[in-house]
Amino acid sequence: MRVALFITCIGDAVTPEVGRATVAVLERLGHEVSFPAEQTCCGQMHINSGYRAEADRLGERFMEVFDGCEVIVSPSSSCVGTMRELHPALRGRLFELSELLVHKLGVTDVGASFPHSVVYHPTCHSLRVTNVGDAPLQLLRAVAGLELVELPDARECCGFGGTFAIKNADTSTAMVIDKCAAIVSTGASVVTAVDSSCLLQIGGRLSREGAEVRTMHLAEILAHAASG
Amino acid sequence: MSGARGGPQPGDGAMNAAMRPFPAAAGEALRDTRLRANLAGATHTIREKRNRVVAEVPDWPQLREAGRAIKVEVLAHLDTYLEAFEQAVTDAGGHVHWAPDAAAANQVVLDVARAHQVSEIVKVKSLTTDEIGLNDALAAGGVHAIETDLAELILQLDGDWSSHILVPAIHLNRTEIRDLFRATIADPSLGDDPRELAEASRRYLRERFLTARMAVSGANFGVADSGTVCVVESEGNGRMCTTLPPVLVTILGIEKLVPTFGDLEVFLQLLPRSSTGERMNPYTSLWTGVTPGDGPQEFHVVLLDGGRTRVLADQVGRQALHCIRCSACLNVCPVYSRTGGHAYGSIYPGPIGAILTPQLYGIEAAPTLPFASSLCGACYEVCPVMIDIPSVLLHLREKAVAAGAKPGERLAMKAVSWIFGGRRRFAAAARLGRLGQRPLVRRGRIVRLPAPLAAWTRTRDLRPLSSESFRDWWERRR
Ligand code: SF4
Numbered sequence: 001m002r003v004a005l006f007i008t009c010i011g012d013a014v015t016p017e018v019g020r021a022t023v024a025v026l027e028r029l030g031h032e033v034s035f036p037a038e039q040t041c042c043g044q045m046h047i048n049s050g051y052r053a054e055a056d057r058l059g060e061r062f063m064e065v066f067d068g069c070e071v072i073v074s075p076s077s078s079c080v081g082t083m084r085e086l087h088p089a090l091r092g093r094l095f096e097l098s099e100l101l102v103h104k105l106g107v108t109d110v111g112a113s114f115p116h117s118v119v120y121h122p123t124c125h126s127l128r129v130t131n132v133g134d135a136p137l138q139l140l141r142a143v144a145g146l147e148l149v150e151l152p153d154a155r156e157c158c159g160f161g162g163t164f165a166i167k168n169a170d171t172s173t174a175m176v177i178d179k180c181a182a183i184v185s186t187g188a189s190v191v192t193a194v195d196s197s198c199l200l201q202i203g204g205r206l207s208r209e210g211a212e213v214r215t216m217h218l219a220e221i222l223a224h225a226a227s228g
Numbered sequence: 229m230s231g232a233r234g235g236p237q238p239g240d241g242a243m244n245a246a247m248r249p250f251p252a253a254a255g256e257a258l259r260d261t262r263l264r265a266n267l268a269g270a271t272h273t274i275r276e277k278r279n280r281v282v283a284e285v286p287d288w289p290q291l292r293e294a295g296r297a298i299k300v301e302v303l304a305h306l307d308t309y310l311e312a313f314e315q316a317v318t319d320a321g322g323h324v325h326w327a328p329d330a331a332a333a334n335q336v337v338l339d340v341a342r343a344h345q346v347s348e349i350v351k352v353k354s355l356t357t358d359e360i361g362l363n364d365a366l367a368a369g370g371v372h373a374i375e376t377d378l379a380e381l382i383l384q385l386d387g388d389w390s391s392h393i394l395v396p397a398i399h400l401n402r403t404e405i406r407d408l409f410r411a412t413i414a415d416p417s418l419g420d421d422p423r424e425l426a427e428a429s430r431r432y433l434r435e436r437f438l439t440a441r442m443a444v445s446g447a448n449f450g451v452a453d454s455g456t457v458c459v460v461e462s463e464g465n466g467r468m469c470t471t472l473p474p475v476l477v478t479i480l481g482i483e484k485l486v487p488t489f490g491d492l493e494v495f496l497q498l499l500p501r502s503s504t505g506e507r508m509n510p511y512t513s514l515w516t517g518v519t520p521g522d523g524p525q526e527f528h529v530v531l532l533d534g535g536r537t538r539v540l541a542d543q544v545g546r547q548a549l550h551c552i553r554c555s556a557c558l559n560v561c562p563v564y565s566r567t568g569g570h571a572y573g574s575i576y577p578g579p580i581g582a583i584l585t586p587q588l589y590g591i592e593a594a595p596t597l598p599f600a601s602s603l604c605g606a607c608y609e610v611c612p613v614m615i616d617i618p619s620v621l622l623h624l625r626e627k628a629v630a631a632g633a634k635p636g637e638r639l640a641m642k643a644v645s646w647i648f649g650g651r652r653r654f655a656a657a658a659r660l661g662r663l664g665q666r667p668l669v670r671r672g673r674i675v676r677l678p679a680p681l682a683a684w685t686r687t688r689d690l691r692p693l694s695s696e697s698f699r700d701w702w703e704r705r706r
Contacts, residue, residue: 161602
């Protein structure tokens with residue numbers, strides 16, 4: 001299958017390893033990945049901050065750039081969910097990575113191997129907007145050697161929320177402190193999720209606390225093959 | 229006493245002046261460790277109870293959909309339903325008053341009290357009366373109001389104001405309440421056992437119920453076709469208020485109507501499970517006008533607008549008027565459960581407050597409230613009448629920006645959207661960023677940034693921009 005990749009602004013500039021991993025997983029499964037070069041940002045930051053007109057322009061731009069792409073994938077559940085809500089025409093066309101693999105392609109074992117203990121943080125948008133359900137967990141359970149550890153109060157928000165993390169920094173911090181405490185309490189060595197933005201928040205706090213736990217996007221774990 | 233009930237009370241105009249920006253008020257609340265502990269314990273307990281009793285209802289999604297549909301119908305034809313309600317109440321021997329605002333509603337109550345030469349009244353279901361600042365208005369007119377909901381009583385004795393819709397004193401623990409009772413209504417031997425505390429309040433209140441000649445209540449529902457008023461409660465003090473005193477005045481927000489008596493069936497299932505996590509609430513009082521020889525012999529209903537028609541005019545925002553005040557959204561909210569209710573600066577706190585307050589009083593009165601959310605969506609998920617709170621928040625954020633965003637922020641957002649408008653601009657900006665961040669990066673992370681990003685780095689490290697963007701890698705690889 002030919003799949004167009006929407007990398008997202010953060011995925012392009014801050015966490016390119018997530019995009020590289022996404023490409024690796026899809027190609028390993030025999031799919032052809034394309035990257036429409038004109039793409040930039042879906043406009044979610046503007047929508048969430050009250051700048052609707054700007055967001056609408058970026059949304060339109062997205063629709064033009066990906067015009068003609070039958071299947072679009074993105075490693076960011078929150079961008080996917082937002083775009084599908086704003087442009088219902090994208091339903092059945094735009095997928096978050098784990099959704100694409102499990103729900104559309106019917107794959108749970110992507111041939112990955114990752115011999116570490118991992119906790120999964122279900123991000124709010126993946127749970128309640130994009131509705132990926134347990135697709136990420138199905139994929140993680142099929143990874144060779146991976147020990148999946150349960151995260152207490154998993155459904156609690158990490159406190160990112162886009163500009164919320166800045167505008168309401170005290171509250172956002174109180175939330176991420178609790179999230180990190182829950183993660184650290186499990187003793188897992190890696191925390192994973194399907195949103196790089198939330199992982200920046202969690203990872204930023206873990207790093208500040210000097211915690212040993214690493215953050216990794218789900219795609220990175222899935223890209224880890226037995227051969228390395 | 230009631231003058232000390234000092235929260236920002238929108239109805240008496242105090243709200244504008246008293247309301248602080250949410251981030252500052254929240255910051256202060258977060259530093260109060262005892263408050264944090266009280267809140268975390270209480271909200272988590274109610275959450276679990278709610279989840280348990282909701283899970284046992286197989287047709288919960290259909291019930292929510294039915295609740296939503298009834299509210300949509302009522303709001304679409306509110307004028308018709310209000311007139312039907314007025315007719316039915318009048319036919320049943322009650323008096324209906326139309327109050328465009330808080331002052332008008334308060335005046336009705338004061339006039340009734342004066343007509344009966346009453347100087348003390350008992351009150352129950354006080355959320356709406358708190359909204360209009362009734363206690364202060366009555367006090368100014370020489371009438372003393374006594375709260376009879378246990379938690380409301382506690383707050384009144386403490387000169388404090390509600391921080392939760394359903395558990396108004398959620399921010400206090402029982403030791404604090406014991407000390408308060410010792411200082412006011414009980415003797416110094418009182419212990420902090422919940423039963424003892426309840427007993428002390430009971431002794432105090434019984435006396436008041438038996439002597440009061442007038443009561444004021446809020447209400448949960450008004451039935452348009454029968455004129456019936458419904459109060460749902462746990463303690464039974466509401467039943468006392470609405471049956472013992474010979475004169476009763478009920479303040480009803482105009483959005484609280486349901487079309488028919490049968491519609492109550494839906495809400496009486498949705499409400500207790502969502503609010504207290506009970507299958508059924510202990511007391512549901514229903515009365516229709518006046519029944520000779522039984523209960524109050526004079527009954528008034530005050531239909532309160534108080535900004536509601538303004539909310540109704542907004543196609544996106546009007547769903548806030550579906551709210552049945554169950555408070556489930558407060559209990560699950562990751563913001564509310566840490567900051568508590570006072571930070572919201574209004575008697576309507578939490579997610580529902582964040583969308584109701586700026587609509588009732590205008591976005592200028594509460595421009596920071598729509599931003600007091602991480603948009604996690606937990607509120608929408610539990611709301612028994614399916615209010616899409618995150619969408620309304622976004623809608624109100626748009627209004628807040630239009631009403632006056634900080635010039636610096638507006639400029640930055642415009643600049644970013646311009647950069648995102650073309651891939652060359654975006655790539656160039658990323659290159660510039662990589663150069664600019666160089667002096668800031670220490671061992672692969674940024675620990676200090678200038679304002680406004682300092683708000684991030686004060687408590688969290690930041691990952692720098694990557695040395696090679698994804699698109700550069702893609703180009704190189706081809
Ligand atoms: S908004 Fe919904 S969940 Fe919140 S108090 Fe109202 S009815 Fe309950």
